[in-house]
Amino acid sequence: VNDRGYVNNVEEKVIFGNRNITSYINSVSGKYLFKNNLSLSFLARHYYSQGQYDNFYTLQQNGNLEANLTYTQKHDFVFNSFTADMVFAWIFAPGSSMNIVWKNEITSERNTVTGNYFKNFDDTFREPQLNNISLKILYYIDYQKLRNT
Numbered sequence: 001v002n003d004r005g006y007v008n009n010v011e012e013k014v015i016f017g018n019r020n021i022t023s024y025i026n027s028v029s030g031k032y033l034f035k036n037n038l039s040l041s042f043l044a045r046h047y048y049s050q051g052q053y054d055n056f057y058t059l060q061q062n063g064n065l066e067a068n069l070t071y072t073q074k075h076d077f078v079f080n081s082f083t084a085d086m087v088f089a090w091i092f093a094p095g096s097s098m099n100i101v102w103k104n105e106i107t108s109e110r111n112t113v114t115g116n117y118f119k120n121f122d123d124t125f126r127e128p129q130l131n132n133i134s135l136k137i138l139y140y141i142d143y144q145k146l147r148n149t
Contacts, residue, residue: 004065007056007075014059015071023049024117037091047081048120050113076113080124082106095140103132 007017027045034040053075057065084104091097108127114120 004057007053008073010071015068016057016059016065017053017075018055018057019051019053019075021049021051023047039087039089041087041089042085044084045082046121046124048079048117050076050078050115050120052076052113074111076111078108078110078113078120080106080108080120082121082124093140095138097136097138099134099136101132101134101136103134105130 001020003019003021004016005019006014008015025045025047027043029041029043031039031041056068056071058068058071060066082105084102086102088100089097090099106124106127106129108124110123
């Protein structure tokens, strides 16, 4: 509430704004163990932040802020980020493992503040998604043991 931060440069003047920022972070996670060496885990996270500006100021040479009543540009913002990670992990030998990882990411940024968390959450899923699947295999070889055989 009443956070002041940089907004813009207009000609030789630096503009600051007084803003109210609201942020929410919600996440859900779970892990299922098939056996002690075989598991599936999941993490989903939604980050939502909005900022609304109500006053603008001009930065003075002495570092003070002076009210700027003529600056009228809109700088309100809404930012959403949704990520999901699923990991299948298998430890198939001492020091050796295999992970299959799926990641999903959606981000959106707008300059229209609705103030409605659920509408913003719903709008986030209308944005393009970035999906990634990766495979990681680590295999431990005991060279000392191989030399002795």
